[in-house]
Amino acid sequence: MSVEFITTHKAPAAIGPYSQGTRGLKGADVVLVSGQLPIKDGELVNDVKEATQTSLDNVLAIVEAAGGKLTDIARVGVFVKNIGDFDAINEVYTNFFGDHKPARALVEVAKLPKDAVIEIEATALINDSLE
Numbered sequence: 484m485s486v487e488f489i490t491t492h493k494a495p496a497a498i499g500p501y502s503q504g505t506r507g508l509k510g511a512d513v514v515l516v517s518g519q520l521p522i523k524d525g526e527l528v529n530d531v532k533e534a535t536q537t538s539l540d541n542v543l544a545i546v547e548a549a550g551g552k553l554t555d556i557a558r559v560g561v562f563v564k565n566i567g568d569f570d571a572i573n574e575v576y577t578n579f580f581g582d583h584k585p586a587r588a589l590v591e592v593a594k595l596p597k598d599a600v601i602e603i604e605a606t607a608l609i610n611d612s613l614e
Contacts, residue, residue: 487506487513488502488504488526488563488584489502490502490503491613492565499569499573499576499608500573500576500584500597501559501584501585501586501588502575502584502585502587503586504590505558506557507586508594509613510610511555511608511609511610512549512608512610513523513553513606513607513608514534514545514546514549514551514606514607514608514609515602515604515605515606516542516545516546516604516605516607517527517601518560518562518602518604519538519541519542519545519602519603519604520538520595520596520597520599520601520602521533521535521537521538521541522537523535523540523601524542525538527597527599529575529599529600531563531565531568531571531572531601532572532574532575534569534599534600534601535571535572535601535603536575536579537576537592538575538576538602539579539602539603541558541603542559542603542605543556544605546605546607546609549574549607549609550573550609551607552611553579553580555581555607555608555610556580556581556583556585556605557585557586557606557608558585558586558587558605558606559581559585559586559587559588559603559604559605559606560587560588560594560603560604560605561568561576561587561588561590561601561602561603562589562590562591562592562600562601562602562603562604563589563590563591563600564591564592564594564595564598564599564600564601565591565600566590566591567585569589571587581614585605605609
């Protein structure tokens with residue numbers, strides 16, 4: 484892993500499955516993953532749980548194509564059509580990342596491309612020599 488988690492009692496604790504902050508370890512390559520819509524087999528997924536899983540899978544596929552892995556993901560940005568889906572999204576997100584908790588922002592937006600229910604972007608810090 485090329486990501487260190489940052490925690491301080493001088494700021495509010497995370498209210499979800501993420502860290503207050505992350506830092507890349509020396510020598511890590513930065514990979515910026517563009518926002519990924521929940522498109523699977525060419526079709527837009529509209530169920531929020533399945534859509535969250537699909538967008539996360541798409542993000543990970545790009546990180547892996549760059550030579551990284553799930554634990555190299557340092558930050559995630561989540562854009563949702565309905566903030567009321569927060570708990571459903573967190574459930575899928577928690578199962579996807581497990582104990583790995585990248586820094587994260589989750590915000591409701593007025594509209595997403597293709598009228599999607601979610602879009603997820605990420606930053607990964609990859610360094611093969613650390614493991």
